[in-house]
Amino acid sequence: MSQIRDPAYITEQGRTMMTAGGDVTYTKAVLYGQDISHLTADQVQALTSIGSPLKQVPIGVSDKQSNGKDTTVVLEATFQNDGLTADLPYTAVGFFAKKGEDEKLIIVAVANAGAYLAATRPDGVATDALDLKVAIAIGDATNVTAVVDPGASVTPATLNGAINETKQVLTALIDTKASQSNLDQTNAEVAKKADSEAVKSQLATKANTTDIDKQVKTLNDAINTKADKATVDAEIAKIDFTPYAKNADVDTKIKAVSDVVATKVGTDYSYSKAQLDEKLLALSTDTNGKVSADQVTALIADKANKADVDKSFKAVNDSLATKADQATTYSKTDVDKLLSAKDDTTDVDAKIKTVTDLANTKASQDSLNKLSQTVDTKADKATVDAQIAGIDFSKIRFRKQYLDGQGQTQDHTWKATKNTDGTYTIDLYKDDWTANKVNVLLSQIGTKADQSNVNAQVQDAKNAATSRADNLQSQVNNLKGARTANSPDFDSLTDSGPYYVTNPEKGKNSPCGGIWGTLIISNGADHRIVQTYYPDNDDSPFYRMKVDNNWQPWRQMAKMIDISNLQNQINTKHNIATPLFREIQNSNSWQDIFGVGNPNSVLTSIRIDAGGSGPLLNDFAAGVGFGGADTKGVLSVGYHNNQARITGGNGNGPVWSEDIAWKSDINSLLNTITTLQNQVNDLINQINYIKQNYLQGKRFPANQEAQAQQWENNNPNDIAMIEK
Known part of the structure; x- marks a missing residue:
């Protein structure tokens, strides 16, 4: 995903500059940290500046096309992370241009949330970049647009596939090493790698290229001293061979040459230098650059032994040294008869060529140098240990x-x-x-009640109690023929009428123990029976109902004085100097927020309208303020996002504010x-693996072979290289 939103915005002053005609010079691109993501398109286009720049680079024009009416210009800018000691977040990119000396902000591109340039490695080499391309289509005076190339806002680390979101220092140093997911497979492959002693033992038996070159030169020089066949034939015709050696002697010597030639290695058993180089390049290596022991063995198993080659060359040279010159040859008849049964000279030349080709197949010093250079590229142990020690969270x-x-x-x-x-x-x-x-x-x-609701409920209770008392008094006044109930079971009294109750403590189900009093009963066809008991001690009346066959519990009525006392308690409960709600705009002082200054006690819910000043959230936010004496606090909450802010202080107003972390x-x-x-x-696991498995090499001059051997004995996992 691109780190820059599409499209970019042409500013009003940029549109004016580019449609007015004349030469426009594109000068620079600048990264900014000022958040402008909440601005509308019109607000962005009206910008003339954004804030303090974080980083700036020159602009390049990578393409320009024109069809006569419209012109398209592609601007490109690359911000690299070289020299960054910490990650650099950015929110916007501005492009600048000028006519003459008047430089203006012409294009604004808004970054996606979370965009940043990663910190560079300790060595200062750039590993991350924002490569931004913007195509500007310039038409008439009202038609200028800018489009961000979605494929151009990338990092080199992403393009190379080497850094996978880690952006860590050590990633660049070990990105060629085995990953943790392949660790088991890598361990198995390491077990197959060649032991340094075995490789050196195999290489020691192989012929050195310079030695082979000397042997071949000696052979060619010896061959060049021999007579040409045509010359020999011409001279043979002139000479009497009877005094010279017999055919048997010549046969013996020729057979010796043939036997030596027969011992030489043919081309089907050896490689040319070019073939050997091709095979070396095709060898697969592990993540540490090692060649497996199986590959080394297969490579050198079919090569001629140096001692055998030296012995064969010596036999050929010795044999050639015994050949006759023009002064000591057989007669023409004897030689013709002898040669008719021997190899043609072209066959001998072919076999000599085979020997020469064999010499060319031996490994060159360049191959050994490549092996030494591969060992030298491995990470130094001290460097790796230092990088590990530098990680401290x-x-x-x-x-x-x-x-x-x-x-x-x-x-x-x-x-x-x-x-x-x-x-x-x-x-x-x-x-x-x-x-x-x-x-x-x-x-x-x-848990706090609204005062207006409480007052209404109290008045309703007063009205209900008054009405009930009036009804009861009316019933008492209308009742006649009251009866006396001594020690009654109140549950058994169901007939309508008044009862004078005595000694209730000796009865059952009395509402107030042994207090004598008057009981009024209203019976509604035995389905709804109401009992009301008036104690003689001037206490509040009690009442209860029988619904079907179940008596409900006694409940005591409230007197007017009880209700008045309750009202007084409610009135005295509200001990703050402010209303329960205020709508405000500014929040610079306690007077702004609560409508009162110190030392008043406050508890107020607040609505903060937009456009004001002060530390509270003021974009149609809700809040609650509280406190007493000279210390107060406010919680303000935004309506459109999860933002809340605590504000507090003493004296005349707030002294601190802090947004709440969710x-x-x-x-x-x-x-x-x-x-x-x-x-x-x-990374630690990978580094530990490297420490346990890396191969260290050390060079020794040719005259320190004993020291090299001793060093390898002391370091079994390392390899010593002797410079010849």
Whole structure:
């Protein structure tokens, strides 16, 4: 995915510059950290500047086309991470151009969330880049558009396939080594690699190229001293051979030459130098550049032994030295008869060529040099150890302003602590009580009643009690013929009428123990029976109902004085100086927020309209303010995103504000830490593997062969190389 949104925006001043005619010089591209993602297209196009630049580079024009009416210009800028000691987040890119000396911002491209350039490696080599191409179509005075190439905003690390989101220093150093997923297979392959002693033992028996060249030259020089066949034939015709050696002697010597030639290795048993180089290049190597022991053995198994080659060359030379010259030959008749049974000279030449070709197939010093250079490219142990020691996540710091267990504002910085399993934790659980304090506050706010609702409910209760008392009094006044009930079971009294109750403590189901009084009963066809009991001690009446066959519990009625007392308690409960709700715009002082200054006690819900000033969230946010004396606090909450802010202070107004970190913020941080830790663990495993399996080589001059052997004995996993 591109790191830059499409399309880019042509600014108003850029549109004016490019449609006015004349020469336009494209000068520079600049990275910015100012967040403009929330601006509308019209607001972006009206920009003349964005803020302080983070990094700038010159602009290149990679393409320009014109069809007579419209012109398309492709601008390209590349921001590399060379010299960056830390990741560089950015939010926008600006392109500049000028006419004459008047330079202006002409194009604005908005970055996607989370875009950044990664920090460079310790060696300062660039490993990440933003390569941005923007195509500008210029038409008439009202038609200028800019399109971001979606394939041009990439990093070299992504293109090369070598850095997989780790952006770590050591990745670039070991990206050619085996990955953790192939570790088991790599271990099995390492077990097959050739032992250095075995390789040296095999190589020691092979012929040296310079020795073979000397032998071939000697052979060619010896052959060049021999007579040409035509010359020999001409001279043979002139000479009497009778005084010279017999045919048997010549046969013996020729047979010796033939036997020596027969011992030479043919071309089907050897490789030319070109073939050998081709095979060496085709050899598969493991991630450390090693060749397996099986490949080395197969490569040299069918090569001639140096001692055998030397012996054969010596036999050929000795045989040639015994050949007769023009002064000591047989007669023509004898030689013709003898040669008719021997090989033609062309056959002998072919066999000599076979010997020469054999010499050319021996390994060159270049091959040995390539092997030495391969060993030299392996990572040095001290360098790898130093890189490992440089990784320290305990240097990570996290600073936050928070509330402690006593509700006091604190400011503290925590560091990452390494756990026993190798992970790191930033632990602020025991210190930060902000979430707990806010939760308690919110729970208390929900239990408070609105004063207007309470007053209405109290008045309703007054009216109901008055009505009930009036009805009861009317019933009492209308009742006649009251009866006396001594020690009654109240459950058995169901007939309508008044009862004078005595000694209720000796009866059952009395509402108030042994207090004498008057019982009024209303019976509605035995399905709904109401009992009302008026104690003689002027206490409040009791009543209950029988629904079908079940008596409900006694309930005591409230008197007017009880209701008045309750009203007084409610009135005195509200002990704050502010209304329960305020709509405000500015929040610079307690007067702005609560409508009162110090030292008043406050508890108010707030609506903060947009356009004001002050530390509270002021984009149609909701809030609650609280406190007393000269210390107060406010919680403000945004309506369109998960943003909340705690503000507090004393004196005349707020002195600090801090946005609340949500669980999602902590989870995101924990996920980032976990990802980094997994990458570090993988790199540590790879480095440990390299330390255990790398092959170290050391050069020794030719006169220190004994020292080289001793060094290899002391370092079994290493190889010594002797320079000849």
